[in-house]
Amino acid sequence: VDLSLEWLGMRMASPLYNASGVMCRTREELDAVAGSAAGALITKSCTLTPREGNPEPRYHATALGSINSMGLPNEGYPYYFDYAQQFDYRKPLFVSVSGMSLEDNLFMLADLRDRHLPCLPEINLSCPNLPGKPQLAYDFAATAEALEKISQVYPGAFGVKLPPYFDPVHFAQMAALLNRFEGLRFVTCINSVGNGLLIDLASETTLISPKGGLGGLGGDYVLPTALANVREFARLMPDKHVIGCGGIKSGAEAFMHILCGATAVQIGTCLHEEGVGAFARIQHELAELMAQKGYQCLADFRGRLKTL
Numbered sequence: 232v233d234l235s236l237e238w239l240g241m242r243m244a245s246p247l248y249n250a251s252g253v254m255c256r257t258r259e260e261l262d263a264v265a266g267s268a269a270g271a272l273i274t275k276s277c278t279l280t281p282r283e284g285n286p287e288p289r290y291h292a293t294a295l296g297s298i299n300s301m302g303l304p305n306e307g308y309p310y311y312f313d314y315a316q317q318f319d320y321r322k323p324l325f326v327s328v329s330g331m332s333l334e335d336n337l338f339m340l341a342d343l344r345d346r347h348l349p350c351l352p353e354i355n356l357s358c359p360n361l362p363g364k365p366q367l368a369y370d371f372a373a374t375a376e377a378l379e380k381i382s383q384v385y386p387g388a389f390g391v392k393l394p395p396y397f398d399p400v401h402f403a404q405m406a407a408l409l410n411r412f413e414g415l416r417f418v419t420c421i422n423s424v425g426n427g428l429l430i431d432l433a434s435e436t437t438l439i440s441p442k443g444g445l446g447g448l449g450g451d452y453v454l455p456t457a458l459a460n461v462r463e464f465a466r467l468m469p470d471k472h473v474i475g476c477g478g479i480k481s482g483a484e485a486f487m488h489i490l491c492g493a494t495a496v497q498i499g500t501c502l503h504e505e506g507v508g509a510f511a512r513i514q515h516e517l518a519e520l521m522a523q524k525g526y527q528c529l530a531d532f533r534g535r536l537k538t539l
């Protein structure tokens with residue numbers, strides 16, 4: 232069974248890598264992912280200057296997934312761009328960019344452009360946890376304006392991290408918008424399902440502190456929404472790649488994301504809870520499942536979900 236893939240001029244030995252935000256804030260974490268069975272790695276979304284993030288507790292895992300309101304804690308963009316400068320590129324590296332404003336994004340992307348590095352930017356349009364800041368990608372006009380400016384500043388291939396959408400009209404509107412941008416070569420679906428609320432029954436208290444306990448959901452809670460977003464955007468944007476993210480904890484969910492059309496898949500909550508060993512485990516499970524089904528490679532089943 233062959234788990235390798237080639238896309239946008241990059242080769243990956245495995246379709247699995249980390250979701251931005253998990254196991255990627257420090258050099259040590261990034262090196263751990265780079266040294267694991269992961270097929271690629273991506274950095275924590277960065278801002279112009281370092282950020283502490285929201286008050287703790289700001290992450291909590293349950294049997295069904297996770298809730299987080301980290302608040303974009305990161306070392307500042309030079310830290311990650313310097314990491315990208317010294318990286319050996321034995322596997323693809325992506326840098327996640329999530330400026331606090333369009334100007335900040337344009338500034339960081341111009342710096343990245345001028346470094347002429349092999350890494351690709353994944354521009355985060357969907358952070359749900361900045362108090363007072365709505366998710367950009369839920370404002371279609373603002374998203375169009377941002378992508379116009381980004382395309383003018385950044386000539387290379389780039390991707391965007393999208394929030395989940397929940398309405399066929401929104402899938403269609405967003406896809407039509409994104410299809411206008413040639414340089415936009417991939418979308419990562421989905422970011423956490425924003426502003427959920429989890430409660431500790433015994434103490435009658437929220438599980439996390441920021442925003443009155445509201446946070447982005449990951450894990451089993453979000454798999455159906457993630458699969459729907461992957462399938463819809465893969466269908467509506469046949470010339471772009473869709474990276475699947477959301478609810479992957481075994482070979483089965485990785486298979487489902489690829490069946491929906493995902494080129495590669497990112498692991499968040501499961502990686503946070505299990506550690507980098509999750510990559511080899513899930514990869515093995517995926518290979519087993521493919522062998523049982525008689526598939527030799529990912530292209531044998533990618534995007535082949537059948538409907539009734």
Ligand SMILES: C=Cc1c(C(=O)O)[nH]c(=O)[nH]c1=O
Nearest residue numbers: 276301302303358360423447
């Ligand atoms: C970049 C901020 C994000 C964060 C965060 O740092 O709070 N959490 C998420 O689930 N998704 C994000 O995009």
